Amino acid sequence: MDSTLERVEVIDLPKVKDERGNLTFVENGDLPFEMKRVYWIYDVPGGQERGGHAFKRQQEVIVALSGSFSVKVNDGKQNATYNLNRSYYGLYVPNGLWRHMEDFSTNAVAFVIASTCYDEDDYVRDFNLFKEKAE
Numbered sequence: 001m002d003s004t005l006e007r008v009e010v011i012d013l014p015k016v017k018d019e020r021g022n023l024t025f026v027e028n029g030d031l032p033f034e035m036k037r038v039y040w041i042y043d044v045p046g047g048q049e050r051g052g053h054a055f056k057r058q059q060e061v062i063v064a065l066s067g068s069f070s071v072k073v074n075d076g077k078q079n080a081t082y083n084l085n086r087s088y089y090g091l092y093v094p095n096g097l098w099r100h101m102e103d104f105s106t107n108a109v110a111f112v113i114a115s116t117c118y119d120e121d122d123y124v125r126d127f128n129l130f131k132e133k134a135e
Contacts, residue, residue: 004075005073005080005097007092008094008097009092011031012089013089014026014030026061031090032059034115035114036117040110042109042110050100050104052098052125053098053100053123054096055096056095056096056122057119058116058122059094060093061090061091061093061112061113062084062091062110062111062113064084064085064086064108064109064111066108067085067104067106067107067108067109068103068104069083069103069104070083070101071091071099071100072099072100072101072102073093075096075098077134084110098127
């Protein structure tokens with residue numbers, strides 16, 4: 001897997017300001033890939049982590065719709081941490097990187113936009129195997 005942390009980036013999503021409340025949206029042209037699936041993670045108990053895997057093909061943009069959490073990414077050699085707490089920022093995580101989310105605040109909602117439909121064969125769930133392939 002070709003992977004470097006430099007490919008991870010924070011994307012500014014469109015924000016429409018309004019005195020009645022702001023609005024943010026996502027269209028295919030706003031992302032570095034065509035979206036195929038969305039899912040969200042919520043009601044995460046204190047101290048729990050989500051994720052803990054890499055994808056062979058899937059790319060993602062992760063948005064904190066509500067609350068805050070941290071996304072940790074690893075390329076097999078080094079780590080980077082991104083704290084998400086604004087609903088108009090998306091974290092682009094390309095394929096080939098190990099990722100997990102932690103430090104969820106109360107009522108946090110992680111909204112994930114994915115480049116593929118669900119495919120269990122796309123997951124790398126063993127960190128040691130991931131590190132071997134990254135070397």
